[in-house]
Amino acid sequence: MPRPQGFTYDERADGTVVITHRGRAAGTLRGGRAEKFLAEVVSGDAQLVMARWTGAYKFGNERLARSHPRNSGRR
Structure with a gap:
């Protein structure tokens, strides 16, 4: 899996x-979730x-797996 990049x-x-x-x-965090994320x-x-x-960690093989x-038979 390629290393994620481009996030700030x-x-x-x-x-x-x-x-x-x-x-x-890509996402907004508030309260306790924001504190947990920062830690x-x-x-x-x-x-x-x-x-x-953000849930954007699946890159690469999704299109290949579909075919x-x-x-x-799955769609």
Whole structure:
């Protein structure tokens, strides 16, 4: 799996955290979730943490898997 990239986050004065991916808003966190996110981002790989929190961590093989013979009957 390729390493996630292009994520940034912005802490706002009201405690809200906005996560962006390549300049577009990918998620907004408030309250306890924002605090938990900030603690996790500092202690781990920031790009991977932001990708996981926004749900944008599946890249690469989704289109290929759809056309695989074992998945031909599923749509």
